[in-house]
Amino acid sequence: xxxxxxxxxxxxxxxxxxxxxxxxxxxxxxxxxxxxxxxxxxxxxxxxxxxxxxxxxxxxxxxxxxxxxxxxxxxxxxxxxxxxxxxxxxxxxxxxxxxxxxxxxxxxxxxxxxxxxxxxxxxxxxxxxxxxxxxxxxxxxxxxxxxxxxxxxxxxxxxxxxxxxxxxxxxxxxxxxxxxxxxxxxxxxxxxxxxxxxxxxxxxxxxxxxxxxxxxxxxxxxxxxxxxxxxxxxxxxxxxxxxxxxxxxxxxxxxxxxxxxx
Amino acid sequence: xxxxxxxxxxxxxxxxxxxxxxxxxxxxxxxxxxxxxxxxxxxxxxxxxxxxxxxxxxxxxxxxxxxxxxxxxxxxxxxxxxxxxxxxxxxxxxxxxxxxxxxxxxxxxxxxxxxxxxxxxxxxxxxxxxxxxxxxxxxxxxxxxxxxxxxxxxxxxxxxxxxxxxxxxxxxxxxxxxxxxxxxxxxxxxxxxxxxxxxxxxxxxxxxxxxxxxxxxxxxxxxxxxxxxxxxxxxxxxxxxxxxxxxxxxxxxxxxxxxxxxxxxxxxxxxxx
Numbered sequence: 001x002x003x004x005x006x007x008x009x010x011x012x013x014x015x016x017x018x019x020x021x022x023x024x025x026x027x028x029x030x031x032x033x034x035x036x037x038x039x040x041x042x043x044x045x046x047x048x049x050x051x052x053x054x055x056x057x058x059x060x061x062x063x064x065x066x067x068x069x070x071x072x073x074x075x076x077x078x079x080x081x082x083x084x085x086x087x088x089x090x091x092x093x094x095x096x097x098x099x100x101x102x103x104x105x106x107x108x109x110x111x112x113x114x115x116x117x118x119x120x121x122x123x124x125x126x127x128x129x130x131x132x133x134x135x136x137x138x139x140x141x142x143x144x145x146x147x148x149x150x151x152x153x154x155x156x157x158x159x160x161x162x163x164x165x166x167x168x169x170x171x172x173x174x175x176x177x178x179x180x181x182x183x184x185x186x187x188x189x190x191x192x193x194x195x196x197x198x199x200x201x202x203x204x205x206x207x208x209x210x211x212x213x214x215x216x217x218x219x220x221x222x223x224x225x226x227x228x229x230x231x232x233x234x235x236x237x238x239x240x241x242x243x244x245x246x247x248x249x250x251x252x253x254x255x256x257x258x259x260x261x262x
Numbered sequence: 263x264x265x266x267x268x269x270x271x272x273x274x275x276x277x278x279x280x281x282x283x284x285x286x287x288x289x290x291x292x293x294x295x296x297x298x299x300x301x302x303x304x305x306x307x308x309x310x311x312x313x314x315x316x317x318x319x320x321x322x323x324x325x326x327x328x329x330x331x332x333x334x335x336x337x338x339x340x341x342x343x344x345x346x347x348x349x350x351x352x353x354x355x356x357x358x359x360x361x362x363x364x365x366x367x368x369x370x371x372x373x374x375x376x377x378x379x380x381x382x383x384x385x386x387x388x389x390x391x392x393x394x395x396x397x398x399x400x401x402x403x404x405x406x407x408x409x410x411x412x413x414x415x416x417x418x419x420x421x422x423x424x425x426x427x428x429x430x431x432x433x434x435x436x437x438x439x440x441x442x443x444x445x446x447x448x449x450x451x452x453x454x455x456x457x458x459x460x461x462x463x464x465x466x467x468x469x470x471x472x473x474x475x476x477x478x479x480x481x482x483x484x485x486x487x488x489x490x491x492x493x494x495x496x497x498x499x500x501x502x503x504x505x506x507x508x509x510x511x512x513x514x515x516x517x518x519x520x521x522x523x524x525x526x527x528x529x530x531x532x533x534x535x
Contacts, residue, residue: 051442078448089443093461093535102457106448113453155443162447 001027001062001198002048002166008056009043009222017043019222020057025166030192030199032209032230035219036242041202044219045168048200049081050074061166079106082159082197084188086171088151090143090158097139099154100126103161122161129157133187149180153187160191167192167199174204181205185212206233206250325506332514333507337500341512344496348482351413351492355482356475358414359421364467366422367429374433374441374459383426390423395481399490410491417478417485424477428470429463436462465534472527476520483516 002025009018017040025031033041046052048059050066059066066077082103090099104122105113112118118126130136133153135146143151152172159167169188173181185201189212192199203209209216210230218226218241225241226233235247284290334341369375369383395416402412436459444458486494493512500509 049446051446075448075450078446081446083443083446085439085443087439089439091440091444091457091461093464094457098457102444102449103447105444105450105453105457108453110450110452110456113449114456158443158447168446 001025002200003060004044004048004057005060006057007044007047007054007059009040009047009052010055017222018047018054021219021222021224023217023224023227025198025200027165027198028192028196029215030189030201030213031215031217032213033200033202033217033219034204034206034209034241035225037204039219040222041219042170045083045170045200045202048166048168049078049083051083075106079162080165082162082164082167084152084155084159084167084169084172086174088148088155088175090151090154092142092144094143095139096130096135096141096143096146096154097126099143100130100157100161103158106162125161126157129160130154132191133157148176149184152176152180152184156184156187156191160195164197167197167201169199169201171202171204173208181208182211189213206238210251325510328506328510329514331507332511333505334511334515337496337505337508337511340496340499341493341508341515344486344493344512345515347410348479348486348492348494351410351417351482351485352475352479355414355417355421356471356478359418359478360425360471360474362418363422363425363429366426367433368455368459370426370430371433373436373438374455383430387423387427387430390419391427393419395420395485396488399485399488403489408489408491413482413485413490413492416490417481420481421474421478425470425474429467432463432466433459465531468534469527469531472523472530476523476527479523480516480520 002023004021004023007018007021008016010016021040021044023031033044035041043052047054048061048066050069054067057067061077061080064077066074069077091102094102098116101116101118101122104118104126108118108122127136127139130139133156135150135153135157138146138150138154143154146154155172167188172184172188176184185208188199188201191197201209201213210233213230216226216228216230216233217224218237220241226237233251235251238247238250239245282290284293366383366386369379370387372380375383398419399412399416402415406412406415440462441454441458444454449457482492483494483497486492486496487498489495493516497509497512500506500512
């Protein structure tokens, strides 16, 4: 469904963030993207919806070549790609409801959005999603009044109300405590399963990724260093991705670890 | 390893001083001494005519003493008319100026405007800021004649330079990720500004607008001195006639209104967060 074809990004400073990356993600698959800081994970995700403009290569979503779209067509294509951010990226001075409804901006005209007169089915869907992530009572609170975990749930609702085919998730748990991190990852993966969404999740926490995803891609200095199932992440593979370190404590060793978590 | 520790040992027990801003010590002292010498010479070059100061003390004293008995009544009609005119100029110029500043401010923010738009808007801001209000007022009085129209246009023009520049700088300092998140939803440009940018800069825009209203009122009192209408014209007349008690009354009114505006802007800014 999503296909990256020789994707290259070179920043104006001359840093090569991505060197000819090729990835294919089928419908409904949740992929974790791991790798050291500066490996190009955020750049890769942002090149897909062109928040960062790729310098070479192609990105295909179904049969649409995203890299060739004009700005109007790109806006329409972005509606099909929900994005969830590190540090949540809610607009802090807007209410929770406005933040969720902002996910509908691509579908709603300017004057309706300016006057906050969204179609009733959008409003209903926003209430349903807020209920699903457990924040229905918070709808009229301002986003900056929420805790980190709550904010990320709003971020998830904002991405899902776009009715996307693909979720782009950038470090969803980086600023959360371990328990909330698991809850958020579980929520994202459950929702992807419910709705048959594909997802690419940038994540630093290797063990957490192993717990929830079906496929792991390791990125190192802008190149793919690993691509396989979570169980295949051995200490040797982690050393290849991150460099020399004692990996025994980081990765899940047997099936009982997973049981204990679930 | 041992090399590092001997280096450490030589440093232990020595004092540490913050490195000076200018490393060359002769240059540093030259600049300090040069600055001091210039300051002394500059002050010495300002002539003070002490006998004139002595004579003037009486006049100054009379002026200050008149504040104890301000005369609001004998020119009450003039004061009232001037005041109304000033308020009209201030409010009209602020509203028009702010409305024009917002699009120019958006255009002058490098992170949201394309380069040609940015350059045009920055040029407008630069022209508006380069020309001081009094100079603009003299020019506009020459074009439009004496009266409040010239004052209104002057202050609108000055508001654009002030507000656009500060708004643009606030937009440039906004949190990029919040705006990025709105862009990722497929929002069009206007929606992006409305949802991603506006909430971030709104409190500052309101605060600056209130401050500009305050400045415009004070400026409107000055602009009267060059014939651009308002309470400044009344004040100028009072000085020309040596009616210090009326002048004192006008100054007290101006001070009162500025303080009221200050209080109002404090209340508004406390409510908008």
